[in-house]
Amino acid sequence: MWPIWGLSTSWGTVLWVEVGAWTYHYSDQGDYTWEQARNYCQTFFTDLVAIQNQQEIEYLNRSLPYHKHYYWIGIRKLGGTWTWVGTRKALTKEAENWALGEPNNRRSNQDCVEIYIQRPQQAGKWNDEPCSRKKKALCYQASCQPSLCSQRGECLETIGSYRCQCYPGFQGPECTDAITCPVLRAPEQGELNCSHLHGNFTFGSTCAFSCQAGFVLMGPESRECTFPGSPLKCFSVPAAITCPVLRAPVQGELNCSHLHGNFTFGSTCAFSCQAGFVLMGQESRESTGTWTGDTPHCKGKSCGLTRLGGPCCSRVLSPAPWAVTLSPGLSVYPLGCQFIPWLASPHLPIPLPSVLSS
The missing domain is CATH 2.10.70.10 (Complement Module, domain 1)
Structure with a gap:
């Protein structure tokens, strides 16, 4: 049996049973309606008792004295729902502890709940009663305080202690750790x-x-x-960021370097033309999200403007899948252009055969 202590007040002698981290309290003089009982508890303590679990019920039944009218607890029917008045939370099916056949709402006015303490049958069970009947007030003094649980969790009373139910995102005994x-x-x-x-x-x-x-x-x-x-x-x-794929110009070549991937931001491409052609436009383009400049193209060299010693293109032809070899000392060039070699002296150009036919 837990120790029982006493304190004299204008309500009579307040008796309490200490249970670990908090205490249960009741008065040895007078009985109260449910509303009076709650007022008494809130005046001197925290509230009418809120039952946490079956272990708590067993402690109460062993520790409190028998009283023929039994004890009020902190459950009341509000809006048709049995509710813990201290937290305003609905009573769940898992937490119910009704006596056999209860609640029966006899005469349709039984909206408050008593607990059978030291009753020969169904001790510790609950029964619905009219709120106007007078019984002992069963109160509790909470050990939970606002400063506990670091304001990052809910403080829950337990037998012999309290525990913190941490809010999402926090952990630890006092919910201090994110x-x-x-x-x-x-x-x-x-x-x-x-x-x-x-x-x-x-x-x-x-x-x-x-x-x-x-x-x-x-x-x-x-x-x-x-x-x-x-x-x-x-x-x-x-x-x-990708840019459109560049192509080598006709009669030209394309040489690209890629920093982050083919034809992406930072890629640079250089253009050049085959012998006998000149590049018209920029020699290089860079990808900065879009290509800089415009696409260049290759144009055949004009014979009237070509310097000595270099081949020129007198007439641009359609591309063909073969090559032609010019006079000794000159390179092999793709078809598509009628070439004329420049001699070492500034004489007029001598036309060569234009195309080999098959």
Whole structure:
């Protein structure tokens, strides 16, 4: 049996039973209606008792004295629902402890609940009663205080102690520790900017992703560390901005270098022409999100303008799948152009055969 203590008040002698971290209280003089009993409890203690579990019921039944009218507890029917008045939470099926055949709502006015203490049959069970009947007030003094659980959890009374039921995102006996998430890194060619509410990469941290010039973000722009089951992960991968594929000009060549991938941001391409042709336009283009400049093309050299010693193209022909060899000392050139060699002296050009026919 738990020790019983006494204190004299204007309500009579207040008796209490100490149970670990909190105490149960009742008066040895007078009985009260349910409303009076609650007023008494709230005046001197916390409230009418709220039953937490079956173990608590067993403690009460062993520790409190028998009283023929039994004891009021903190359950009342509100809006047709049995409710714990201290928390305004509905009584769940799992927490019900009704006596056999109860609640029966006899005469349709039984909206308050008593507990059978030291009753020969069904001790510790509940019964619905009219709220106007008078019984002992069974009160409790809470051990939970606002400062407990770091204001990051709900303080729950337990036999012999209290415990903190932490809010999502927090853990530990007093809910002091914010749950951590994996450390994030900036994506390649990108940047990471984070703000931390409770510590680096913990619950409540948010991180924003961005990309360097010429890259676009593939995925969400930001991530938040929430709670277990939803870890913070980076699915944001920058993809280089692509530009249209360039082609070598007719009678020309294309030579490209790629920094991040074929024809993407940072790629550069150089253009050149085959012998007998000159490049018309820029020699190179660069990808900066779009190609710089315009596409160049190759044009046959004009014989009237060609310097001595170099071949010229007197007439541009259609491309053909064979080659022609000019006079000794001259290179092999693709068809598509009627070539005329320049001699070492400034005489008029001598036409060569234009095309070999098959």
